[in-house]
Amino acid sequence: MREKLRVAAYAVCVRDGRLLLARSPAPGGTFEWVLPGGGMDHGEDPHDTVVRELEEETGYHIEVTGLLGIDSVRHVLPGERLRAPVDHHGVRIVYEGRIAGGELRDEVGGSTDTAAWFDLADVPALTRVPLIDTALRLWRERPADGRASVTSGT
Template sequence: MREKLRVAAYAVVVRDGQLLLARSPVPGGAPEWVLPGGGMEHGEDPYDTVRREVEEETGYRIEVTGLLGVNSSRRTLPGGRLSRPVDHHGVRLVYEGRITGGELRNEIGGSTELAAWQPLDAVPELVRIRLVDIALRLWRERPAVGRVAERAEG
């Protein structure tokens, strides 16, 4: 089994009761809403990663106003016909950000297809990745340890 570590940085940006999200296409499935952010490039500081990714995916420039926490997840991805299964470990740094400039726009040729503000109370009804819920809990609860216990899925 191959091992893969992916470190990424994401932003929770809330303004006027709305959360900034990006929508990611899913091959053969419904698009999912995600936090703006993504993988670090080699040698890049995560602080710079989150600022770069938010601008790429939404058009906005942000000021990072705090580190909300870190989420770590591990899962086994199946191998293909010519590849072995992968033990994937994702480490995701979740920052809080504030818009300082730019204009809302969709990403072109990237991992997302749409950027939009979503009312906080509508987020539970969206098709979204689990990290959105984890990040919102970090934002709301602001745990001293920078981590929230994940709820069992049922």
Template sequence: MREKLRVAAYAVCVREGQILLARSPAFDGTPEWVLPGGGMEHGEDPYDTVRREVAEETGYRIEVTGLLGVGSSRHVRGRQGLRSATDHHGVRIIYEGEVVGGELRNEIGGSTDLAAWQHLSAVPGLTRVRLVDIALRLWRERPAAGRVESG
């Protein structure tokens, strides 16, 4: 089984009761809401990653105002025991960010197709990745260890 590690940085940007999200197609093609952010490039600092990714996906420039937490996820794609199976391990760095410039726009030719502010009260009704819920808990609870249980 192949092993694959991906380190990514995401931003929780909340203003006036709304959170900035991006929409991305899931593996089955169903659109789902995600935090703006994404994978680090080799040699890139995660602080720079989150600012670059938010700009690419939303058009906004952000100031990183805090580190909310670090988490990881792991899953196997393909059939276990086969050489084609891949054990994916994602390390996710979650920052708090404040929009300081730019204009909201959609990403063209990237991993997302829509950027929008969503009311915090509407988030539970959205089709979204689990990371959105984890990040919102980190933002609300601000645990000293930078970790919340994902279950």
């Protein structure tokens, strides 16, 4: 089995009770909402990654205001064509960010297609990746060890 490690950085940006999210294509031609952010380039600092990725996906420039925590997930993904399955380990660094400039816009030619603000109360009804729930727990709870409490169903 092949092994793959992916390190990524994401931002929780809440303004006036609304959360900034980006929409990403999902398998089967559907879409799901994701936190703005993404994979680190080799040699890139995670802080720089989240600033770059958020600007690419939303048009906003952010000020990173805190480190909320680090989430680690592991999945075995099926192999494609004649390739072996992949043991995928994702390390997601979750920051808190404040919008410091720029204007909301959609990403063109990237991993997302649109960005939008959602009332925090409306987020549970969205088709979304589990990281959003984890990141919001980190944002609400501010655990000293940087790990979100585990709840059933996530």
